[in-house]
Amino acid sequence: xxxxxxxxxxxxxxxxxxxxxxxxxxxxxxxxxxxxxxxxxxxxxxxxxxxxxxxxxxxxxxxxxxxxxxxxxxxxxxxxxxxxxxxxxxxxxxxxxxxxxxxxxxxxxxxxxxxxxxxxxxxxxxxxxxxxxxxxxxxxxxxxxxxxxxxxxxxxx
Numbered sequence: 001x002x003x004x005x006x007x008x009x010x011x012x013x014x015x016x017x018x019x020x021x022x023x024x025x026x027x028x029x030x031x032x033x034x035x036x037x038x039x040x041x042x043x044x045x046x047x048x049x050x051x052x053x054x055x056x057x058x059x060x061x062x063x064x065x066x067x068x069x070x071x072x073x074x075x076x077x078x079x080x081x082x083x084x085x086x087x088x089x090x091x092x093x094x095x096x097x098x099x100x101x102x103x104x105x106x107x108x109x110x111x112x113x114x115x116x117x118x119x120x121x122x123x124x125x126x127x128x129x130x131x132x133x134x135x136x137x138x139x140x141x142x143x144x145x146x147x148x149x150x151x152x153x154x155x156x157x
Contacts, residue, residue, distance in 0.1 A: 028127045035123055040116050045071070047120070049079050050088065050105060050113040059092055059104030088112060 033044050052068050053060060060068070066076045080103055083089040088109030094100040105113060128136060 028124070031127060032120065032123055035119070036116070039119060040112070042116070045069075045075070046079055046083065047113075047116055049076065049083070050109060051117070053089060053103060053105045054110065054113050054117070057104070059102030061094070061100055061102055065103060083109065 029044070036042050036044060036047055048069055049065065052065055056064075062073055062076055062080070065080075066073045069076065080089060080091075084091060087106055089103050090106050091101045091103055094102055131139065
């Protein structure tokens with residue numbers, strides 16, 4: 001049973017919409033996880049870490065990676081250790097700080113990430129192909145309004 005099945009017709013439409021959004025997100029994420037595993041023998045957290053590093057060619061410190069990925073340092077360390085062992089990322093010393101290092105993609109890691117990112121993009125496009133281009137644009141704009149409202153400072157009660 002998916003999250004949307006919890007809603008009933010007497011619930012507010014906004015609640016039913018929220019549950020539908022969550023359900024759709026979970027369904028698409030499940031497909032992405034499965035395809036990453038099948039086609040690249042990797043996981044979504046590994047893909048996410050490599051994605052963060054791809055955006056930072058000079059690399060990122062572990063605490064920056066942890067913050068960007070919104071996970072604990074221990075999670076980032078475990079994933080990084082695996083990727084280092086596979087030659088996909090490397091640790092580079094930080095000048096002036098003997099305790100710190102940056103993690104960055106190796107050339108091999110960058111090539112693999114670009115291949116995975118291309119496939120990932122196609123999977124997402126395919127997952128949304130039930131919508132017309134216009135509907136995608138409209139939904140994007142509408143969700144932008146929801147995001148803007150959610151990020152707006154709230155007035156004290």
